[in-house]
Amino acid sequence: MSLSGVMDESAHPPRLPPLTALLVVLTFVTGMIEAVSLLALGPVFTAMQTGxxxxxxxxxxxxxxxPALAPAVSLAAFAFGAVCGARLEGAAEALGRRWFVIGLGIEGGLILVAAGAGWGLTARYGEPTGRHMTVAALLAATMGMRNVTSMRVNVPGLPTTLVTRSMTSFLGGSALGQDGAFGxxxxxxxxxxxAVLAMFAGGTAGALLxxxxxxxxxxxxxxGAVVLAVALAYLPQPRLHAR
Incomplete structure (x- = not known):
């Protein structure tokens, strides 16, 4: 693994190095977050803004x-989180700080803040209340930051917030697709x-809860606890430099 965080498609056997394993865990978390957003706060997406x-x-x-109000609030909050994440992590790297750990630490903290904002709130699908939208907005801002973190790490096939590209690359580079461009x-x-299995597992776990x-x-x-655990788990690893 290079300091840029970019994994060479051809240099690694089919195993999960530390950074890759942690990103898979973050993908699982995204599945849980989106299950909560869609089934308990919305329907509204917080990470996958295409929806x-x-x-x-x-x-x-x-x-x-x-409803259109909740998606509009989520989009605005996501944009705010992405801008804040880019400025924060860029400044942290310029100062020689561990921006990856800092970003995940803030992300985990914000998820727990969202949990506090939703204290005692009953899961509700359709026509969310103001509190439901407040929690969704906090999660969307958090996922905006996560997208910045994932794109700065830039591990191919592991964006952590969506699986369309991962699935396409997997199929294109499989025995069915046989395309060298996809490894x-x-x-x-x-x-x-x-990545695909982690998103599915996270969505299933969230839906069951x-x-x-x-x-x-x-x-x-x-x-929230899992994201904080991932941040702590990466502390012994080499410092990343965004590409």
Whole structure:
């Protein structure tokens, strides 16, 4: 693993190095967060903003019954988080600080703040209340920061907040696609498959907790704690430099 955080597609066997494993865990967390956002706070996306853009488009066309206010709030909060994340992590790197750990530490803290804002709040699907949208906005700002962190690390096939590219790369570089542009014949398939499975597992776990009747605050405590654990786990690893 180079200091840039970029993994060479052809230089690694199909295994999970420390950084890659931690990013897979963060992908799992994204699945949990989106399950809470969609099933307990919305429907609204907080990490995958493509869905919110489409919700707003449907609302502009006045077609369907999906609310447009929550997606608009999420988009604005996500943009705010992305700007803050870029400025914060860029400044931290310029000062020689461990921007990856700092970014994840703030992310975990914000998820727990969102849990506090949703204390005792009942999971609700459809027509979210003001408190539901407040929690969703906090999560969207957090995921805006996460997207900055993921793009600065820039591990191919592991964006941590969506799996479309990971799935496409996995299939293109598989025995079915056989495309060398996607790393066919290398070990790149392992992390791509892990990313897809982690998102699925995180979404399943979050959905099961919502189904079990957990209030919003307890739904968010596990993902917040996991992100903080990932930040601590990376402390012994080499300092990253964004590419």
């Amino acid at each position: 919110n853009v489409l919700f707003l488009a449907f609302g502009a066309a006045r077609e369907g019954t999906l 066919y014949g290398t070990g790149a398939w392992a992390r791509r498959a892990a 919502v189904r079990a009747g957990w209030p919003v605050n307890w739904l968010l405590v596990p993902p």
